Amino acid sequence: MIAISLSNVTVSFGDFDAVDDLTAEIPAGQWVGLIGPNGAGKTSLLRAVLGLLPHSGRISLDGTDHAALTRRDLSRQVALVPQTPVCPPEMAVADYVLLGRTPYISYLGTETVHDIEVVAAIIDRLDLGHFVRRPLRTLSGGELQRVVLARALAQQAPVLLLDEPTSALDVGHQQQVLELVDELCRHDGLTVVAAMHDLTLAGQFADRLLLMSNGRSVAMGPPADVLTEHTISEHYGASVRVLRDECGGVVVVPTRAHTRGSADTGLTDDTGLADEASADARG
Amino acid sequence: MSEQPTRVTVEAIVRADAPARPAPARLRRRWLAAGVASLASAMVVAIAFGPAGLPVGGVISELVSALPGIEVGDGLSDRQAGILWQIRLPRIVLGALVGGMLAMSGAAYQGVFRNPLADPYLLGVAAGAGLGATLAIAYGPNSTTWAVDALPLFAFAGAFIGVALAWAVGHTAGASRNVATLILAGVAVAAFLTAIQTFVQQRESDTLRTVYGWILGRLSTSGWHEVLLILPYVTISAVVVLLHRRLLDVLSVGDDEAGTLGIRTTRVRLVVVAAATLGTAAAVAVSGLIGFVGIIVPHAVRLVAGTSYRIVLPLSLLLGAAFLVLADVAARSIASPAELPIGVITAFFGAPFFAVVLRTNRRLVQ
Ligand SMILES: Nc1ncnc2c1ncn2[C@@H]1O[C@H](COP(=O)(O)OP(=O)(O)OP(=O)(O)O)[C@@H](O)[C@H]1O
Numbered sequence: 278m279i280a281i282s283l284s285n286v287t288v289s290f291g292d293f294d295a296v297d298d299l300t301a302e303i304p305a306g307q308w309v310g311l312i313g314p315n316g317a318g319k320t321s322l323l324r325a326v327l328g329l330l331p332h333s334g335r336i337s338l339d340g341t342d343h344a345a346l347t348r349r350d351l352s353r354q355v356a357l358v359p360q361t362p363v364c365p366p367e368m369a370v371a372d373y374v375l376l377g378r379t380p381y382i383s384y385l386g387t388e389t390v391h392d393i394e395v396v397a398a399i400i401d402r403l404d405l406g407h408f409v410r411r412p413l414r415t416l417s418g419g420e421l422q423r424v425v426l427a428r429a430l431a432q433q434a435p436v437l438l439l440d441e442p443t444s445a446l447d448v449g450h451q452q453q454v455l456e457l458v459d460e461l462c463r464h465d466g467l468t469v470v471a472a473m474h475d476l477t478l479a480g481q482f483a484d485r486l487l488l489m490s491n492g493r494s495v496a497m498g499p500p501a502d503v504l505t506e507h508t509i510s511e512h513y514g515a516s517v518r519v520l521r522d523e524c525g526g527v528v529v530v531p532t533r534a535h536t537r538g539s540a541d542t543g544l545t546d547d548t549g550l551a552d553e554a555s556a557d558a559r560g
Numbered sequence: 561m562s563e564q565p566t567r568v569t570v571e572a573i574v575r576a577d578a579p580a581r582p583a584p585a586r587l588r589r590r591w592l593a594a595g596v597a598s599l600a601s602a603m604v605v606a607i608a609f610g611p612a613g614l615p616v617g618g619v620i621s622e623l624v625s626a627l628p629g630i631e632v633g634d635g636l637s638d639r640q641a642g643i644l645w646q647i648r649l650p651r652i653v654l655g656a657l658v659g660g661m662l663a664m665s666g667a668a669y670q671g672v673f674r675n676p677l678a679d680p681y682l683l684g685v686a687a688g689a690g691l692g693a694t695l696a697i698a699y700g701p702n703s704t705t706w707a708v709d710a711l712p713l714f715a716f717a718g719a720f721i722g723v724a725l726a727w728a729v730g731h732t733a734g735a736s737r738n739v740a741t742l743i744l745a746g747v748a749v750a751a752f753l754t755a756i757q758t759f760v761q762q763r764e765s766d767t768l769r770t771v772y773g774w775i776l777g778r779l780s781t782s783g784w785h786e787v788l789l790i791l792p793y794v795t796i797s798a799v800v801v802l803l804h805r806r807l808l809d810v811l812s813v814g815d816d817e818a819g820t821l822g823i824r825t826t827r828v829r830l831v832v833v834a835a836a837t838l839g840t841a842a843a844v845a846v847s848g849l850i851g852f853v854g855i856i857v858p859h860a861v862r863l864v865a866g867t868s869y870r871i872v873l874p875l876s877l878l879l880g881a882a883f884l885v886l887a888d889v890a891a892r893s894i895a896s897p898a899e900l901p902i903g904v905i906t907a908f909f910g911a912p913f914f915a916v917v918l919r920t921n922r923r924l925v926q
């Protein structure tokens with residue numbers, strides 16, 4: 278089952294293509310990590326899938342062409358946790374999460390008892406019960422992130438798009454939020470597409486990674502195949518070591534090609550270093 | 561005063577969460593009652609004040625007798641009844657309609673544009689209406705030869721033309737995605753229309769006084785004529801805007817996110833702006849440019865009762881009405897028998913009142 282199928286998708290701003298002829302398939306029930314350097318087009322791709330940006334090419338959701346879906350249908354299919362959510366400071370958490378029910382409320386209607394029950398269950402599940410009445414402005418970054426996730430989950434869409442869901446969070450909260458999404462993915466069969474900058478975390482949680490660079494898809498596959506020192510240095514321009522942890526996961530460690538003492542010698546041949554490092558790691 | 565937002569849904573969730581808990585007080589109903597009560601008391605004060613003192617008991621029995629099927633006997637002489645029915649009440653009702661409309665449109669504009677400084681006169685409404693009124697005063701048909709007074713019609717048309725121009729200019733500049741562009745287009749259109757208006761006003765300098773009198777706002781009535789003139793527009797506008805109260809809350813997360821929630825934001829914006837403008841144009845047509853109400857009333861409501869548009873829109877309607885009715889009492893009585901322009905009163909009393917609300921309630925001031 279294919280949840281999202283993208284064929285030759287191009288998103289243009291003027292004559293600049295932020296997403297350039299991208300073709301990929303996102304299998305239902307899987308977690309696909311969307312990685313790539315700043316400006317690679319990750320957000321643009323997600324926005325196109327959400328119908329917020331015009332695109333050429335074909336996007337279909339669960340077999341239905343994007344063009345055949347209304348805004349409301351789309352919002353029942355795909356939910357977004359944005360990179361920088363707009364949070365009305367005085368809105369109460371409960372009211373904010375209830376906004377997620379909008380796709381199911383008629384144009385001029387109001388929430389039904391069912392909507393409130395759905396939201397109450399999600400609030401319970403995300404352990405937000407003790408601050409449902411608090412205004413958003415009083416929440417910490419981590420709490421806010423969970424609340425935004427709760428709003429997206431209230432949409433009960435089979436596909437969840439996350440744009441840098443953990444960039445504002447500390448290590449503990451990063452794991453907490455990602456574990457939660459992982460559980461939803463495993464137990465509820467949610468399809469997850471998460472744009473992430475932390476390659477180690479991306480590798481740990483995603484079933485597959487889609488690496489974008491300059492708007493193109495340059496690699497897609499299991500994390501261990503995509504996260505190689507070669508591809509990372511090529512597309513991120515970074516020098517890293519890719520290590521394996523004991524559970525078969527991949528750890529991406531940035532390296533400095535030189536020590537302080539020899540800083541004035543400039544860059545050393547980091548490819549050599551990387552080769553050595555991977556030999557270390559594998560051996 | 562609540563330290564928490566007062567949406568009924570919050571209560572409902574807490575109840576759904578813990579069914580054993582007794583239902584907490586519904587603050588929203590209390591605020592609604594407070595709004596209705598303040599409008600009613602403002603009206604009572606306004607009936608009692610005036611050059612010809614009317615006995616309160618008489619007024620009450622007169623009003624009660626007017627209800628179908630109830631007869632408590634005459635409390636007022638015929639002359640007093642005439643003053644009540646043909647002079648005082650129409651003016652009070654007009655003040656309530658105009659005040660409620662301006663305050664609610666202000667709240668609606670603030671929601672649609674997500675800008676706390678947006679007011680009902682944004683997007684060229686005021687400038688358009690001002691130009692229309694000036695043209696009517698300078699060149700319009702004499703009101704004695706025309707069956708209807710041309711000024712409200714001209715002002716109404718001017719207000720709509722102003723907004724239509726702003727919308728057209730904004731959209732050619734790509735404002736469908738960017739609200740700020742639309743506001744800027746409104747600024748440009750307003751400047752242009754004001755330039756024409758000033759030009760006309762200078763050329764026909766004998767109209768200066770009348771034009772200024774209109775611009776500063778006034779509530780003057782000839783019987784129920786003005787009330788009946790604007791009632792349909794105000795009703796349509798209020799109903800449409802109030803029906804969008806939940807959608808304005810959805811818009812508060814921004815266009816993109818509202819879009820991902822299934823809302824067609826441009827359409828919602830167009831409908832709400834059109835409705836709010838219709839009501840504003842009608843209000844302006846009969847009352848001139850009464851400033852300040854559209855900003856201070858909604859913000860006072862937000863500070864005191866909560867920021868959800870489910871609260872702000874209906875309460876602004878009620879409290880805006882009460883505020884303008886009281887402002888009119890002041891306008892009539894301060895320099896009696898002369899009348900002050902009501903726009904002067906709304907600013908003179910509104911600004912300090914607002915400052916007090918700001919000071920005593922810092923909840924919104926981060
Ligand atoms: N509205 C726009 N107009 C013009 N160019 C845009 C617009 N939005 C994005 N771009 C450009 O498109 C490219 C891709 O941007 P996008 O936001 O999709 O990148 P990203 O992969 O999400 O980057 P990041 O990791 O920094 O969030 C960038 O070069 C950006 O400057």
Ligand SMILES: [Mg+2]
Nearest residue numbers: 319320360440
């Ligand atoms: Mg991005």
